[in-house]
Amino acid sequence: MSELTARLREGLPADAVLTDPDVTLSYARDMADFCASGTPAAVVLPGSVEEVQHVMRTATALRVPVVPQGARTGLSGAANAGDGCIVLSLLRMNRILEINPVDRTAVVEPGVVNAVLTRAVNEHGLHYPPDPSSWEECTIGGNIGTAAGGLCCVKYGVTAEYVLGLDVVLADGRLMSTGRSTAKGVAGYDMTRLFVGSEGSLGVVVRAVLALRPRPPRQLALAAEFPSAAAAGDAVCRIMESGHVPSLMELMDRTTLRAVNALTRMGLPESTEALLLVAFDTHDPAADLAAVGELCGSAGASEVVPAETQAESEMLLQARRSVHYALEALPGTTMIDDVCVPRSKLAEMLEGTAAISEKYGLTIGVCAHAGDGNTHPTVCFDPDDEDETRRAYEAFDAIMALGLDLGGTITGEHGVGVLKKEWLARELGPVGLEMQRGVKQLFDPLGLLNPGKLF
Amino acid sequence: MSELTARLREGLPADAVLTDPDVTLSYARDMADFCASGTPAAVVLPGSVEEVQHVMRTATALRVPVVPQGARTGLSGAANAGDGCIVLSLLRMNRILEINPVDRTAVVEPGVVNAVLTRAVNEHGLHYPPDPSSWEECTIGGNIGTAAGGLCCVKYGVTAEYVLGLDVVLADGRLMSTGRSTAKGVAGYDMTRLFVGSEGSLGVVVRAVLALRPRPPRQLALAAEFPSAAAAGDAVCRIMESGHVPSLMELMDRTTLRAVNALTRMGLPESTEALLLVAFDTHDPAADLAAVGELCGSAGASEVVPAETQAESEMLLQARRSVHYALEALPGTTMIDDVCVPRSKLAEMLEGTAAISEKYGLTIGVCAHAGDGNTHPTVCFDPDDEDETRRAYEAFDAIMALGLDLGGTITGEHGVGVLKKEWLARELGPVGLEMQRGVKQLFDPLGLLNPGKLF
Numbered sequence: 001m002s003e004l005t006a007r008l009r010e011g012l013p014a015d016a017v018l019t020d021p022d023v024t025l026s027y028a029r030d031m032a033d034f035c036a037s038g039t040p041a042a043v044v045l046p047g048s049v050e051e052v053q054h055v056m057r058t059a060t061a062l063r064v065p066v067v068p069q070g071a072r073t074g075l076s077g078a079a080n081a082g083d084g085c086i087v088l089s090l091l092r093m094n095r096i097l098e099i100n101p102v103d104r105t106a107v108v109e110p111g112v113v114n115a116v117l118t119r120a121v122n123e124h125g126l127h128y129p130p131d132p133s134s135w136e137e138c139t140i141g142g143n144i145g146t147a148a149g150g151l152c153c154v155k156y157g158v159t160a161e162y163v164l165g166l167d168v169v170l171a172d173g174r175l176m177s178t179g180r181s182t183a184k185g186v187a188g189y190d191m192t193r194l195f196v197g198s199e200g201s202l203g204v205v206v207r208a209v210l211a212l213r214p215r216p217p218r219q220l221a222l223a224a225e226f227p228s229a230a231a232a233g234d235a236v237c238r239i240m241e242s243g244h245v246p247s248l249m250e251l252m253d254r255t256t257l258r259a260v261n262a263l264t265r266m267g268l269p270e271s272t273e274a275l276l277l278v279a280f281d282t283h284d285p286a287a288d289l290a291a292v293g294e295l296c297g298s299a300g301a302s303e304v305v306p307a308e309t310q311a312e313s314e315m316l317l318q319a320r321r322s323v324h325y326a327l328e329a330l331p332g333t334t335m336i337d338d339v340c341v342p343r344s345k346l347a348e349m350l351e352g353t354a355a356i357s358e359k360y361g362l363t364i365g366v367c368a369h370a371g372d373g374n375t376h377p378t379v380c381f382d383p384d385d386e387d388e389t390r391r392a393y394e395a396f397d398a399i400m401a402l403g404l405d406l407g408g409t410i411t412g413e414h415g416v417g418v419l420k421k422e423w424l425a426r427e428l429g430p431v432g433l434e435m436q437r438g439v440k441q442l443f444d445p446l447g448l449l450n451p452g453k454l455f
Numbered sequence: 456m457s458e459l460t461a462r463l464r465e466g467l468p469a470d471a472v473l474t475d476p477d478v479t480l481s482y483a484r485d486m487a488d489f490c491a492s493g494t495p496a497a498v499v500l501p502g503s504v505e506e507v508q509h510v511m512r513t514a515t516a517l518r519v520p521v522v523p524q525g526a527r528t529g530l531s532g533a534a535n536a537g538d539g540c541i542v543l544s545l546l547r548m549n550r551i552l553e554i555n556p557v558d559r560t561a562v563v564e565p566g567v568v569n570a571v572l573t574r575a576v577n578e579h580g581l582h583y584p585p586d587p588s589s590w591e592e593c594t595i596g597g598n599i600g601t602a603a604g605g606l607c608c609v610k611y612g613v614t615a616e617y618v619l620g621l622d623v624v625l626a627d628g629r630l631m632s633t634g635r636s637t638a639k640g641v642a643g644y645d646m647t648r649l650f651v652g653s654e655g656s657l658g659v660v661v662r663a664v665l666a667l668r669p670r671p672p673r674q675l676a677l678a679a680e681f682p683s684a685a686a687a688g689d690a691v692c693r694i695m696e697s698g699h700v701p702s703l704m705e706l707m708d709r710t711t712l713r714a715v716n717a718l719t720r721m722g723l724p725e726s727t728e729a730l731l732l733v734a735f736d737t738h739d740p741a742a743d744l745a746a747v748g749e750l751c752g753s754a755g756a757s758e759v760v761p762a763e764t765q766a767e768s769e770m771l772l773q774a775r776r777s778v779h780y781a782l783e784a785l786p787g788t789t790m791i792d793d794v795c796v797p798r799s800k801l802a803e804m805l806e807g808t809a810a811i812s813e814k815y816g817l818t819i820g821v822c823a824h825a826g827d828g829n830t831h832p833t834v835c836f837d838p839d840d841e842d843e844t845r846r847a848y849e850a851f852d853a854i855m856a857l858g859l860d861l862g863g864t865i866t867g868e869h870g871v872g873v874l875k876k877e878w879l880a881r882e883l884g885p886v887g888l889e890m891q892r893g894v895k896q897l898f899d900p901l902g903l904l905n906p907g908k909l910f
Contacts, residue, residue: 100797100799101695101696102692102695102696102797102798102799103695103797103798103799103828104695105797125698146641147641147645149639153638153639154638158639158641160645161616170886170890174886175886176884176886176887176890177884177887178887180795180863180864181797181862181863182795182796182797182827182828182829182862182863182864182867183608183609183795183797183798183826183827183828183829183867184604184608184613184795184824184827184828184829184864184867184868185795185864185866185867186601186602186613186652186864186866186867186868186869186870186871187864187865187866187871187875187879187882187883188652188871188879188882188883188887188891188909189649189652189653189657189891189894189895190602190615190648190649190651190652191649191887191890191891191894193645193648193649194644194645194648194649196645197641197643197644197645198644202644214698214699214700215698237557240556240557240558240559241556241557243580243669243670244669245669282738283737283738283739284738340635340637340638340639340640341637342555342557342558342560342636342637342638343557343558343637343638344555344557344558369639371638372637372638372639373558373637373638373639374637374638374639407636407637408635408636408637408640409635409637409639409640409641409642410642411640411641411642412637412638412639412640412641413639413641414641415641416641416642416643420642424642424643427642427643428642428643429631429632431625431629431630431631432631432632432633432643432646435625435631435646435897435898436643436644436646438897439644439646439894439897440644442890442893442894442897443890454643
C-alpha cells in the first residue's frame with residue numbers, strides 16, 4: 001500500500017478509497033471523449049465534510065493533485081483525471097438537508113442529482129429551474145462547478161443565479177463559508193460566484209444554499225420549420241424584440257433532426273433546414289404561442305405546428321433533450337462546441353458555421369439554445385482518418401474564432417476544462433488572464449486543485 | 456500648485472481637477488452623516504476611460520489613495536473621502552452608449568442616473584428593474600459599487616443580477632474587461648460579480664453591460680394594517696409559502712408611518728402597528744391582491760385596503776419611497792441599519808428589534824423590504840446627548856448581532872463602507888476574511904483604492 005493510500009485510509013472508511021486500476025480507470029474522464037485524461041492514483045468517495053477535509057489535508061501534505069468530480073456528464077474534460085491524482089468523487093454526499101417553502105431555499109450536499117432535487121422541491125410546490133440535458137444523471141455539485149445551463153435559461157437563467165451560499169473546503173483542508181441564506185446580502189466581496197464555474201480549481205464545494213421559485217404552470221410548445229437557419233435566427237430576434245418571455249426557445253438543424261429520428265424514431269420533419277421550438281409557461285400559453293407563430297411566419301417559416309396537448313409538447317422537448325445522445329450515436333466521433341453570441345448575432349453565427357462546414361468538408365450538426373444565442377455546433381469526423389481529424393480540429397477552432405468575432409464567448413455553459421484552455425487566454429486578454437491566474441494562486445498556492453484545467 | 460495637482464492636470468481638462476477646499480469638501484461624504492470622513496486633496500471629474508486611467512496611474516505613481524464616487528446617496532460611508540485622497544467622481548461619464556431590444560442589453564457609463572436609464576429603456580418597451588429609493592439621483596456606477604437593492608427585489612432581484620460585463624480600470628491604470636455581452640457565458644472565473652458590491656476597493660468601473668427585461672404591466676398595490684409587526688411578518692410567510700410572486704412587499708411600522716405623514720401629509724393610518732404594502736404586476740393583479748388580502752386577514756390584519764386605481768397604488772409606493780427622507784427629518788440624528796434575515800425569521804427580527812428599542816430606551820423606526828427579510832431599523836437619537844449617543848451605538852450593534860443570530864447578514868443592500876467594517880469580520884469568520892483580504896491584495900497591492908472601507 002502506498003503512503004498516499006495509507007494516509008487517505010486514516011480518515012476514510014475502507015470502501016471509500018479505491019485503488020484497483022480497473023475501477024479507478026472508470027473515473028478517468030467525463031463525456032468529452034476527445035479530451036486527454038490520465039490514470040488516477042486513487043479514487044476517494046468521502047461521505048462528510050470532515051472526510052473531504054481529510055482528503056485535502058492529505059493531498060496538501062503529500063503534494064498530490066486532486067480532481068473533484070460529480071457525475072462526469074460534463075462536455076469539456078473539466079473533471080478528467082491526471083496521472084497520479086486523487087479523484088475526489090462527491091457522489092456519496094447526496095443528501096438534501098433542507099427544503100424551506102417560506103424562504104424558497106434548499107440546502108443540499110454536492111452529490112444530489114439534479115432531477116432528484118427537482119422532484120423533491122416539486123412536492124413542496126417549488127421549482128429548481130436549471131435543467132442541463134443530463135439532468136437525470138448530473139449532480140448539483142457538478143452543475144455548480146461548470147455553472148451549468150440548460151433549456152430553461154432563456155427565461156430562468158443559469159445555475160449561477162440559483163446559488164446563494166456555499167461551504168467550500170479549500171486546498172489546505174480549511175472550511176470556508178461564502179454568501180448567505182437570505183434573499184439579499186452584500187457583506188464583502190461576492191466569493192460565491194467566484195466558485196460557481198471554477199471547475200473545482202479553487203476549492204471543493206461540500207454544501208450549497210440554493211434559491212427556488214414557485215412551480216410554474218406546465219409549458220406548452222410549438223415547432224416551426226424554416227428554410228434556413230438564418231431565417232430561424234431572424235424569428236428569434238423578432239420574438240425577443242416583441243417582448244415575449246418564452247420558457248424555452250431551441251433550434252435544431254437538419255443534421256440534428258435526422259440524428260434524433262435515427263435514435264428515437266420520433267418522425268421529426270427531415271425536409272426542413274431548421275426547426276425552432278418555442279414554449280411558454282405563462283397563464284395563457286396558447287395565446288402567446290399564437291402570437292409567436294405569426295412572428296415565425298413573417299420570418300419565413302414554412303410550417304408552424306403548435307402542440308395541442310401537454311403530451312405533444314413533452315415529445316418535442318424530449319426530442320431536444322436527446323440531441324446529444326443522438327449525435328453521439330452517429331458513426332465516427334463528435335466534438336461538441338458551445339459558442340454563445342449576442343442573440344442579435346445568432347443568424348450570422350449559424351450562417352458562418354454552415355460556411356465553416358463547407359470549407360472543411362465536414363458535417364457539422366447544429367442545435368442551439370436559440371433564445372440565449374448559445375449554439376452547439378457538433379463536428380462529426382472519423383478519428384481513424386488523420387486528415388479528417390486535423391480538419392475537425394481546425395473547424396472547431398474556426399467556430400470559436402467566429403464566436404469571438406461576433407462579440408460572443410467560447411463557452412456559454414459547458415466550461416473551459418481541458419478542451420478550450422488555449423482559447424480562454426484569447427477571450428480574457430492578457431490583463432484578465434493575469435488576474436484570473438492571481439485568483440487561482442490565492443486559493444490554491446500549491447496548484448493541487450484540478451491542475452491543467454482552465455489555464 | 457502641488458505635484459499631485461500638476462500631474463493630474465497633465466491628463467485632465469482644467470475644469471476636471473478641483474482643489475478649492477470649499478468645493479472639495481462638498482464631495483467628502485455620502486448620506487451616512489454619522490460616518491467619519493476626511494478632507495480630499497483633490498476632486499477629479501474625468502470624462503473618459505483614458506482620463507480615469509490617467510488618474511489611477513498618477514495616484515499609483517505618487518501613492519495617493521483614490522475614492523471612487525457616484526452620486527453619494529449611499530448609506531454606509533463607502534464613498535467617504537479620507538484625508539489627502541483623490542475623490543474620483545464618475546458623474547461626467549454619464550452616457551448611455553447602447554440600448555439593444557433584441558439582446559435586451561444596455562451599455563452605459565457609470566455616471567448614468569438610475570432613473571434616466573430606466574426612462575430611456577422604457578421607451579424601447581424595456582425595463583431595468585433595480586430601483587433604490589434614491590433612484591432619481593443615484594448612478595449605475597454607485598449601484599454597482601454597492602450592489603444596490605430597492606423595492607423590486609422580491610421579484611426581480613438586486614443590481615448584481617443585471618450586470619453582465621464590466622470594463623474596469625485597475626489600481627495601476629490598466630484596463631480590464633470582465634464578463635460578457637451575451638445571455639450566458641462561463642469562460643473562466645466570474646470576475647464581474649467580484650466587482651459588484653466591492654465599493655470601489657478593487658477597481659474603477661468605467662463601462663457596464665446591463666441585462667434588461669421586457670417592461671412589465673404596471674403594478675397594483677394593497678395596504679394591510681396589522682396589530683403587531685410580528686403579525687405582518689406572519690402574513691409575509693403565508694404569502695410566500697402560498698406561491699405568490701409579488702412585485703413588491705414592504706413594511707412600515709408606526710414610527711415610520713408618523714414620520715412619513717409629518718413630512719408628506721399623506722394621511723397614512725397612524726393607529727396601526729405595522730402597515731404591509733403588497734403589489735403585483737401580473738396579468739390579473741386584482742385577483743392576486745384579493746388572494747393576498749385573505750392571507751393577510753388570516754394572519755390578523757385589522758384592515759385590508761386594495762388600491763383601486765394606479766394613482767392610489769402609486770401614492771402608496773410614494774409613501775414607502777419617502778421613508779428615508781421622512782426619518783431623516785425627525786428631530787435629532789438617525790442611524791439606519793440594513794439587516795437581512797431569512798424571511799421565515801422576519802417576525803423574530805421585528806420582535807427582537809422592538810425589544811432592543813425598549814431595552815435602550817430609544818425610538819427605533821422600522822421599515823423593511825419584507826419580502827426579502829431585509830429590515831431597515833432606524834435608531835433615532837440626540838447626538839448632543841452623550842449617553843443617548845452611546846446607547847444608540849449599542850442598540851445599532853445589538854440589531855446586527857440579532858440578525859447574525861437569526862442566520863442573517865449585517866447588510867442586505869447598503870454595503871459595509873466604514874459603518875460596518877468591524878462587523879464584516881464577524882460575519883465572514885477568519886478564513887473568509889483572510890481570503891477576502893487576499894482578493895483585495897491581488898487587485899490593489901498598494902492599498903490605494905478606497906482604503907479604510909470594508910476591512
